[in-house]
Amino acid sequence: MHVTSPAFKANAARALADTGLQKALSRSGPSAHAKRSRAVAALPEFERLRETGRDIKNHTLANLDFYLEAYAAKVEAAGGHVHWCSTAEEARAAVLEICRKAGARTVTKGKSMISEELGINDHLEANGIEPVETDLGEYILQLRKEPPSHIIGPAFHLNREDWEDTFRKSHIDLPFDRSFAQRRDILEEARGRLRARFLAADVGITGANFLIAETGSSVIVTNEGNGDLTQTLPRVHIALASIEKVVPTLEDCTSLLRLLARSATGQDFSVYTTFSTGVRRQGDLDGPEEYHVVLVDNGRSNMVGTEFQDMLRCIRCAACMNHCPVYGVTGGHAYGWVYPGPMGSVLTPALVGVDKAGHLPNASTFCGRCESVCPVKIPLPKLMRHWREREFERHLTPPTQRRALRLWAWLARRPEAYRLAMRLGIGALARFGRGKGAFTKLPGAGGWTEGRDLPAPEPGGTFMDRYQRQQRGRRA
Amino acid sequence: MSREAILGGIRRGLKRGELPADQQAMLRHRLESHPRHLIPARSRLPHDGQVALFIARVEAEFGTVERVPDAAQVPAALMDYLAGQNLGPRFVMAPHPELEGLPWADHPLLMVERRRAEGTDQVSLQHGYAGIAETGTLMLPAAPGRPTTLNLLPETEVVVLHADRVVGAYEEAWDLLRAENRDALTGGFMPRNVMLVTGPSRSADIEQTLELGAHGPRRLHVILVG
Numbered sequence: 001m002h003v004t005s006p007a008f009k010a011n012a013a014r015a016l017a018d019t020g021l022q023k024a025l026s027r028s029g030p031s032a033h034a035k036r037s038r039a040v041a042a043l044p045e046f047e048r049l050r051e052t053g054r055d056i057k058n059h060t061l062a063n064l065d066f067y068l069e070a071y072a073a074k075v076e077a078a079g080g081h082v083h084w085c086s087t088a089e090e091a092r093a094a095v096l097e098i099c100r101k102a103g104a105r106t107v108t109k110g111k112s113m114i115s116e117e118l119g120i121n122d123h124l125e126a127n128g129i130e131p132v133e134t135d136l137g138e139y140i141l142q143l144r145k146e147p148p149s150h151i152i153g154p155a156f157h158l159n160r161e162d163w164e165d166t167f168r169k170s171h172i173d174l175p176f177d178r179s180f181a182q183r184r185d186i187l188e189e190a191r192g193r194l195r196a197r198f199l200a201a202d203v204g205i206t207g208a209n210f211l212i213a214e215t216g217s218s219v220i221v222t223n224e225g226n227g228d229l230t231q232t233l234p235r236v237h238i239a240l241a242s243i244e245k246v247v248p249t250l251e252d253c254t255s256l257l258r259l260l261a262r263s264a265t266g267q268d269f270s271v272y273t274t275f276s277t278g279v280r281r282q283g284d285l286d287g288p289e290e291y292h293v294v295l296v297d298n299g300r301s302n303m304v305g306t307e308f309q310d311m312l313r314c315i316r317c318a319a320c321m322n323h324c325p326v327y328g329v330t331g332g333h334a335y336g337w338v339y340p341g342p343m344g345s346v347l348t349p350a351l352v353g354v355d356k357a358g359h360l361p362n363a364s365t366f367c368g369r370c371e372s373v374c375p376v377k378i379p380l381p382k383l384m385r386h387w388r389e390r391e392f393e394r395h396l397t398p399p400t401q402r403r404a405l406r407l408w409a410w411l412a413r414r415p416e417a418y419r420l421a422m423r424l425g426i427g428a429l430a431r432f433g434r435g436k437g438a439f440t441k442l443p444g445a446g447g448w449t450e451g452r453d454l455p456a457p458e459p460g461g462t463f464m465d466r467y468q469r470q471q472r473g474r475r476a
Numbered sequence: 477m478s479r480e481a482i483l484g485g486i487r488r489g490l491k492r493g494e495l496p497a498d499q500q501a502m503l504r505h506r507l508e509s510h511p512r513h514l515i516p517a518r519s520r521l522p523h524d525g526q527v528a529l530f531i532a533r534v535e536a537e538f539g540t541v542e543r544v545p546d547a548a549q550v551p552a553a554l555m556d557y558l559a560g561q562n563l564g565p566r567f568v569m570a571p572h573p574e575l576e577g578l579p580w581a582d583h584p585l586l587m588v589e590r591r592r593a594e595g596t597d598q599v600s601l602q603h604g605y606a607g608i609a610e611t612g613t614l615m616l617p618a619a620p621g622r623p624t625t626l627n628l629l630p631e632t633e634v635v636v637l638h639a640d641r642v643v644g645a646y647e648e649a650w651d652l653l654r655a656e657n658r659d660a661l662t663g664g665f666m667p668r669n670v671m672l673v674t675g676p677s678r679s680a681d682i683e684q685t686l687e688l689g690a691h692g693p694r695r696l697h698v699i700l701v702g
Contacts, residue, residue, distance in 0.1 A: 028684045045516045052513045065486045066495050066503050072479075078662045084479040136690060137681035155681050163682055183682045191691060198691070199595045214507050215666045225628055225677040225692025232624050232669070243482060248503075249510035254646045258516070265680065268533075269611040272692070273672040280668055281661055283620035285571075285592035287668045297482045304489030 001119055001147060003352050005336030008359035015330045024157050025331055032322040035266025036373065043262065053259050054377040056252045057313035064304065067213040067246045068295070074216025078278025080291035091296045092123040095205070095238060098292050099129050102236045104202035110220060110227030111135035112207025113151050113316065114240045114296060116338045117351070120205065131205075132197045134226040136190055143170045149332030151339060152264050152318045157331050160186075194226070204230035204288070208241035209315070210256065211293070214249040217275040218293060221260060228272050237288035239276065242296045244312040250275075256315055259375035263317035299351045307386045311346050313376040320370035320380060326363050335360060342370035342380040349387050358396050361387035422462045430457040512647050519610040519644030526609040530642045531700070533612025537675030538688055539696040543639070547574070547701050550636055551583045554601065557697055563632060568593050572603035572621035575636060593625035600626035604637030604698070606649045611674055614698070615649045617657065618669040627671050633693040639702040646672070 004011060015021055040046045060067055072082040083098075085091040095118075099107060107124060109115065109131055121131040121142075133142040137155035141148060143166050148154030155163075164180045167189055180186055206227050208218040218239040220227045231237045247253050261267040280287035303309055321327040321341025332340035337357070339347050345360035354361075361384035370380040391397055392405065411418040433439060433456025442449050460466055487493055495503070519526060531541045544553050558565060566587040569575055580588055593600055603622050606615040614635055618624045627633060643649050657665040677692030688694050 024683075031684055043516055043518070045514055048514055049516075056513070062490065063495065063499075063503055065483045065490075066500060068483065068486075070504075070507065074662075074664075077664075078659075078666075078668075084477070084482055086478045086481050086485075090478060134691065135681070136679045140681075153681060153684060156684070158683075160683055183685055183687050186682055187679060187687045187690060191689070194691065195595055214510060215664065216662075217666060217670075223677070224679045224681075224690035226690070228624070228628050228671065229691055232628060243486075248507055250650045251510050251512050251647055254650070255513040257646070267674075268537075269613055269672070269674045271537075271674050271677060273613075273674075275666065275670040275672075276668065277666040277670075278661065278668055281618075281659065284618060284668060285620065285623040286625045287618060295482075297478075297485065301482055301485030301489060304486050305491060306489065309489075 001116055001338055003337050003356050005348060005352065005357040005360060008334060008336055008363060011334035011336060012330045012363070015334045020159055020162070021157050021331050022329075024159050025328055028153070028156055029322065029328045032266070036263060036319060036322070037266075039262040039266040039268060042268070043258075046259075046262065049255065049258055050375055050377055052255050053315075053375055054313060056247060056255060057376050060247055060252075061244070061304065061309060061312055064243065064246070067248055068243060071211050071213040071216060071246050072295070074213065075278065075291075075293055076216075078216050078291070080216065080278045080293060083292060083294045085294060086297050088118045088296070088298050091118045091240070091294050091298070092120060094294050095120055095240070096123060096127055096129075098236065098238055098290075099124065099203050102203050102290070104129055104236070106130045106132055106197065106201050107203045107205055108132050108134050108198055108201035108230045108234065109138070110204070110206035110222065110230040111138050111154065112205070112240055113148075113338055114207055114242050115205065116148060117298065118240070118296065120240070132194070132201065134194050134198065134230055135222070136187065136224060136226070139190055139194065140166055147333065147338070149340065150318060150321065151316055151343075157333065198229045198233055201230075201234045203236040203238060204232075204234040205238045205240060206231050208239045208245050208293075209260070210253045211241055211246040212248075212250060212253055212275070213246055215275070215277055217277040219253060219273065219275050221257070221270045221273050223265070223267075223271045225272055228274055231274070231276055232287055235288060236290040236292070237276065238292045238294060240294050240296065242298065243300055244314075256376075260315055260317055263319040263373065263375040303350050308346065308350050308383060310378050311343070311350065311383060313378055314343055314347070315376060316343075317375055319373040319375065323369040323373050325365070325367060325369070330363075342384070343378070346378075346380055346383040346387065349390075354387055354391050354394070355396055358387070358391045361385075361391075419462065419464055423465065426457045426462050430459050433457065434459070515645045515647060516610065521609070521644065523640075523642070526644050527639050527642045527700075530607045530609040530612055533609065534675070534696075534698055535612075537612050538678070539612065539675045539698060541698045541700055543700045545702065547577075547636075547638075548579055550578050550699055550701065551580055551586060553699050554634060555583055555586055557634065557699075558599065561632065561695065563599055567599035567601050567634075568597045568626065568630065569601040570603045570622050570626055572619075575601065575603055592623040593629040595629055597630040599632045599634065600630040602626045602633055602635045604635040604641065606652055607637050607642040607698075608646055608649050608672070609642055609644050610646065613646070613672050613674045615653070616671045616673060617653060618667045618671075624669050624671065627673060628692050630693055631689070632695040632697070633676075634697045634699060636699050636701065639700050
């Protein structure tokens with residue numbers, strides 16, 4: 001997928017001016033908060049489970065090589081194949097090769113963010129194989145040739161009129177004046193279109209929420225049932241998964257599942273949580289005859305052992321973006337790659353480079369809501385700060401900002417000079433602001449005062465001045 | 477090869493080589509003993525309470541439940557359900573011995589087909605392996621007598637579940653499977669597919685508003701026996 005993260009500022013400005021997007025965001029954000037809060041309130045153990053979730057993932061990451069090998073051995077014992085792929089290119093080639101060997105003409109797909117990361121659809125299409133997205137949200141995005149804007153609700157940015165419009169333009173064999181009086185009519189039409197595609201597909205590609213070392217299973221979690229149809233009906237099932245998806249046992253997976261749906265959609269449990277282990281068994285009346293796992297690194301092993309290792313705990317619930325004030329106004333597309341919101345602001349620089357994605361970790365006020373809702377307690381603001389540090393170290397920050405940061409660092413390390421500078425600055429502001437109460441404009445801070453006023457400091461000096469006076473007064 | 481490159485990259489990051497044998501043995505023991513973590517108090521109830529919780533949770537997730545005192549009443553309960561929903565008498569049934577053994581002959585109006593499901597089937601009758609009270613979840617492991625397509629293709633899925641197969645937490649259902657299921661291919665207990673099903677299919681992709689019946693069944697009905 002083409003990276004437009006370097007244009008984040010322009011993307012964000014465009015998003016703010018997009019009335020349709022703003023309508024969608026203002027509808028969806030608050031309802032996502034309320035749903036999660038209700039589900040969390042109904043499970044008193046939720047906070048303790050977050051600690052369990054964090055510990056399970058940390059244990060796994062500390063022994064990731066062992067668990068991946070144990071997992072792969074179990075997959076192979078169940079008649080499956082594991083394709084280890086270091087890069088996106090290798091993964092695309094592996095998927096194409098499996099599809100070609102299967103003589104595939106059409107491939108159905110369950111929703112998968114790793115598939116977006118790898119660019120599977122474009123690669124299949126370029127090689128004469130038709131990919132069909134079957135998740136309702138992904139389906140309409142494929143019709144509209146748009147990327148997802150949210151990791152669990154890919155069509156988060158669309159309104160009902162967009163759905164109607166797209167379906168009328170795309171399903172041209174149906175009467176143009178048909179009614180979409182209810183949302184259910186949209187759903188019915190998609191169900192009808194996709195049923196035939198499910199039955200005709202030669203290969204089904206899904207992602208994986210978890211891989212289980214104990215049993216060699218890949219796990220998908222869906223509400224629609226499209227992922228299950230995708231992995232059950234075709235002769236060949238391919239599961240795409242990145243290396244950090246592995247967990248040791250069913251019990252570990254179960255504990256994380258208790259966190260996942262509650263954090264993601266506010267459900268206690270998703271409708272379909274399905275564990276796939278190898279190929280159709282003797283006597284089974286359905287299920288795939290071939291089972292392939294394309295196990296993808298694509299930059300993740302480089303994060304192991306660094307300050308960004310915590311990010312590999314992520315279970316892709318989207319709670320961080322649902323609760324992010326920045327995502328809440330820019331939407332997902334502005335972030336410019338596959339993963340938006342706070343988790344994207346940490347992961348994208350790691351996977352595509354901080355030189356391209358440096359704006360993302362800077363577009364945060366560090367309000368901390370993301371960390372407070374993260375089911376595996378990833379310290380997202382801290383990790384974004386680490387990216388800012390790396391950016392500074394690598395001289396990627398603009399010169400003015402660098403000079404300002406240097407000046408601030410020099411002052412911050414010299415308390416006397418810092419206090420003097422504050423005394424001068426605040427004294428000047430207090431003098432100029434006398435009688436005004438607030439500044440609507442300030443030289444050098446036009447960007448800041450454009451949206452709000454700066455309250456003028458009250459007379460009486462800096463905090464330290466006042467504090468010292470008070471202390472002297474007490475002693476006297 | 478990429479396998480070595482990936483494992484090597486991870487080990488470099490962790491600043492160690494392959495784990496020493498004693499640590500590998502410890503991790504293998506963790507896999508074999510699969511220790512449980514915190515289990516929410518919600519399902520820590522006597523069995524009657526677990527069954528009541530199971531029913532309440534299925535209904536909260538837009539499923540329906542009917543309780544019959546013994547298995548012989550399942551065909552009549554199914555017939556009444558189909559009539560009540562304005563559905564025809566034709567259905568596809570999981571070829572499971574427990575379902576085969578029911579008195580279908582007493583209900584000649586019902587049209588039973590014993591096979592996997594196809595795209596045009598309207599109603600399926602599935603054998604329930606276990607019920608999980610915690611969230612009203614059905615455990616449906618694939619088997620020759622329990623085809624997966626029955627959970628997916630028909631518009632209406634009816635599941636026959638014995639009340640004594642209702643457990644509290646997911647972990648207890650996994651332990652049932654571990655104890656009872658032998659997989660000939662792997663020698664383990666996992667079949668090709670285990671579905672945990674909580675209510676009928678749904679989607680909230682259109683304006684984050686819930687609609688039932690996305691790609692899977694739009695109705696999920698449980699006939700609870702005993």
